[in-house]
Amino acid sequence: MEMRRLIPDPFIIALLSAVGLAVFLPARAGFAGIVDEITTAAIVLLFFLHGVHLPRQAVMSSLVHWRLHSAILAATFVIFPLLGLALSKLLGPLLPAPLWLGVLFLCVLPSTVQSSIAFTSIAKGNIPGAVAAATLSNLAGIVLTPLLASLLLKSQGPGFSLSSVSKIFSELLLPFIVGQVMRIWLAEWATRRKKLLSLTDRSTILLAVYSAFSGVIVSGMLHGLAWSTLGSLIAICALLLALILLITLFGSRSLGFDRADEIAIVFCGSKKTLASGIPMARVLFAGPTLGAVVVPLMLFHQLQLMVCAWLSRRYARSTAASAAAPPTAFAKV
Known part of the structure; x- marks a missing residue:
């Protein structure tokens, strides 16, 4: 039993292998387009299967x-931005201003859907x-993210694209409904x-x-960063993730949510x-700033998946x- 605890989770190994494959053999040019199409098809299939698998009464009650x-x-649009602001004030000297813009920007983004x-x-x-x-x-984020970014980052001309609404409907909601x-x-x-x-x-x-x-690899977004700065950025992203996981975990329990809802709150x-x-970053930022702004999002995204x-x-x-276990047993995460 002790030896089994030392063996890494096979899914973690698979995730690390996917990262390693991207580092040494990244998807480029035409192949990147093929990978993107396959990923989109997998997302559509995933939501179709969830629609088939879930009883309609459960779906309607969830709404x-x-x-x-x-x-x-x-958690997404209030606690996350407040955490980002607090960290930027407390740990400001650790990162240059463009990277802090990126940290604050990721804090005002909507949640992922498929993951x-x-x-x-x-x-x-x-x-x-x-x-x-x-x-x-995601639907709320189309409006709230530019507005919050405007307040937190003092960027000019915030906006959003209606094509995002179309993509959410065509790739996520429509397959689920079908x-x-x-x-x-x-x-x-x-x-x-x-x-x-x-x-x-x-x-x-x-x-x-x-x-x-x-x-990330093909764009060369990480090439211009010093190792010390990159290490600080990774640590800040890890701290941000740890704080929000703890807040959603213990917050959901203190508010009386059951285990199934707790899981949804933690992961969403x-x-x-x-x-x-x-795409939102391309609307809100321009020039060299864009590359620096999206690096924290790229790193945080990988950390959250792992x-x-x-x-x-x-x-x-x-x-x-x-x-x-017996009915009286109670297991915590």
């Missing part, structure tokens, strides 16, 4: 779960609630193939890691989107142990 949505939105839901699924949390809350976060409709015919098929959903969850995350880190409330963050991959598996093991 009116206002306490869950309020908690996630508060939040995938990790919630792996951890056996409230998947319908995560679907609704993460999607709501899956819900097709559930009439495919419910029994989905019940027999739960492993397919789990495989799609993990594959989508691995593709997203490889695609995102390939972009602690994430920041890379897919929407880069840490949450471990945390989701820990939640899943804890849930399985609780189910196998």
